[in-house]
Amino acid sequence: MKTLILRTASNYLLPLLLLFSVFILLRGHYLPGGGFIGGLIASIAFVLHAFANGLENTKSLLRTHPGFLMPVGLTLAVISGLAPGIFGLPFMTGLWYDEAIPVIGMIGSALFFDIGVYLVVIGVTLTIIFTISESA
Amino acid sequence: MAQRILSIIGSSIALIFSIVLFSLVWQNGTMVIQAGNWEAPYGITMVSDTLSATLVLLTGILGLAISVFAAGSIVNARARFGFFPILHFLFMGLCGSFLAGDIFNLYVWFEIIIISSFVLLTIGGEKAQIEGAVKYFTLNILASVIFLTAIAVLYGITGTLNMADLSLKIAAIEDKTLVNICAMIFFVGFGIKSAVFPLYFWLPASYHTPPHAVAAIFGGLLTKVGVYAMIRVFTLIFTLDPFLENVLMGVAMLTLFSGAVGALVQRNLQKIFSYLIICHIGFMVAGLGMGSTLALTGAIFYMIHDIVVKANLFMVGGLLYRINGTSNIKRMGEMYARYPLLSLLMTVPLFSLVGIPPLSGFWPKLSLIMGGLETGNYVLIGFILFGSFMTLLIIAKVWAEVFWKKKEVTNPPANFRFFEAHTQREKILILIPIIFLSILSLGIGFGAGPIQALSERISGELSDVSTYITIVLGEKSN
Numbered sequence: 001m002k003t004l005i006l007r008t009a010s011n012y013l014l015p016l017l018l019l020f021s022v023f024i025l026l027r028g029h030y031l032p033g034g035g036f037i038g039g040l041i042a043s044i045a046f047v048l049h050a051f052a053n054g055l056e057n058t059k060s061l062l063r064t065h066p067g068f069l070m071p072v073g074l075t076l077a078v079i080s081g082l083a084p085g086i087f088g089l090p091f092m093t094g095l096w097y098d099e100a101i102p103v104i105g106m107i108g109s110a111l112f113f114d115i116g117v118y119l120v121v122i123g124v125t126l127t128i129i130f131t132i133s134e135s136a
Numbered sequence: 137m138a139q140r141i142l143s144i145i146g147s148s149i150a151l152i153f154s155i156v157l158f159s160l161v162w163q164n165g166t167m168v169i170q171a172g173n174w175e176a177p178y179g180i181t182m183v184s185d186t187l188s189a190t191l192v193l194l195t196g197i198l199g200l201a202i203s204v205f206a207a208g209s210i211v212n213a214r215a216r217f218g219f220f221p222i223l224h225f226l227f228m229g230l231c232g233s234f235l236a237g238d239i240f241n242l243y244v245w246f247e248i249i250i251i252s253s254f255v256l257l258t259i260g261g262e263k264a265q266i267e268g269a270v271k272y273f274t275l276n277i278l279a280s281v282i283f284l285t286a287i288a289v290l291y292g293i294t295g296t297l298n299m300a301d302l303s304l305k306i307a308a309i310e311d312k313t314l315v316n317i318c319a320m321i322f323f324v325g326f327g328i329k330s331a332v333f334p335l336y337f338w339l340p341a342s343y344h345t346p347p348h349a350v351a352a353i354f355g356g357l358l359t360k361v362g363v364y365a366m367i368r369v370f371t372l373i374f375t376l377d378p379f380l381e382n383v384l385m386g387v388a389m390l391t392l393f394s395g396a397v398g399a400l401v402q403r404n405l406q407k408i409f410s411y412l413i414i415c416h417i418g419f420m421v422a423g424l425g426m427g428s429t430l431a432l433t434g435a436i437f438y439m440i441h442d443i444v445v446k447a448n449l450f451m452v453g454g455l456l457y458r459i460n461g462t463s464n465i466k467r468m469g470e471m472y473a474r475y476p477l478l479s480l481l482m483t484v485p486l487f488s489l490v491g492i493p494p495l496s497g498f499w500p501k502l503s504l505i506m507g508g509l510e511t512g513n514y515v516l517i518g519f520i521l522f523g524s525f526m527t528l529l530i531i532a533k534v535w536a537e538v539f540w541k542k543k544e545v546t547n548p549p550a551n552f553r554f555f556e557a558h559t560q561r562e563k564i565l566i567l568i569p570i571i572f573l574s575i576l577s578l579g580i581g582f583g584a585g586p587i588q589a590l591s592e593r594i595s596g597e598l599s600d601v602s603t604y605i606t607i608v609l610g611e612k613s614n
Contacts, residue, residue, distance in 0.1 A: 094173075
């Protein structure tokens, strides 16, 4: 798969797909999208990069093992679930900052939950795919 | 090493929280939380009545014991593939399913339990393990599909998934045909999970394959989750009519019989214990099926006793395996002469299981038999006595073979480390949970009064579900 066209294209596609995945993540609360699908798109970006440039290059690009994202994402999701407890509200109640922030929109605890999901999905998908392609 | 310490710390914290939960529920009665602050029946509800709190407490206790046991007995190769995180996922699934107040949420927790138990079964990748895991997974995923189907039918009839709301809606339905069919589908689904006759064959095929720490948590808690779900569904959502009671009692009799007979012919210690699990599930199903509060009290007490003792038995089995280098009772021997103090320790779970008074197995059977006399189910009493008698026979056989007989030469697998070859720290980590659970089951036996009072309170709550419904649904239920 090491063709020049794919390699060149993948270098441009990687940042574009990552940006797109963040876009999907952010629009997810009321519109189709969210952490899960965003995470899948982000991992597709890395998988495409790995196809074009080889697994080793993608790994050095990522610096850490993707499996490391799983506990980080889970912790973030749990914290966002427990955060309402500070205000005496039940687990997972949505907390919202009153005013919308430009570009990002409304900020709430649901966003942090979604970011947690996003990280877990990237971690799981890349760990699975990297493990399979290593042993293949 | 760090994983092991973290695991023990985590389990200790979980135990502290479960004690707090139990004492709160004991003082204030049923507690409820609506996740996301969406009110019931629309949101996901977590409910903790006395039964849930007790089972969560037992999960906490076993969780700590098994974390310590696993820290001493799990080899590094397994720990490297994430044994300890998955073990804690399993504990989370168990606690979640005990606390779920929504039937679909219960299904989700069941899935978490299945997935993590499947990983725990297969980590290590020995041939026997994979074979056991395939049988386990196939049957359990089938049970999940049946359970999901039942939920779908139930949702089709009532349009709700909240268990308290279901209870009200089901009671208001005039034509019970579909409701009864749905109840039977639930029974089949939970029956596979709790290993009742004739759906138990996956259990002895898989429980002897994983490491003993895993077998202990499986034997102690996994089948009881099925029984818990059965008790919850058949007290809260469906009311037991005579037909359903007869089905439950018939199944209980056959379970008692087949489990006991199965255990009698086995030679592998872990398999004997596996069949005894099946046999003793019969006691709990019988208690539920008789439909009297007294019998239900017996079933609950039996469950409390059984969770502690079965987990301990599998750990004892692990210790015996490490000492003898085999799980075949024909090849073990001379335990009493070689390790008198350890043998004395092992008598506690073995004879608690039989229920020799005043040990813990005796008291719930008393309630069960009295419940049987009260409702006039004499055949069932016969089977309960048969089950107890066979357990006595089997344990006596195990005792004679393992502790008294002359030891035969064993050929342990390559790289086998006998118990003597373990480091001092590993020995302590293996022995502490066995001692701890033995003291606990002695406590249940000698302090049967409070446990009986607890079981009576639980069965009282289960018989009168109106408090549960009012607390979950708030004022709307009126």
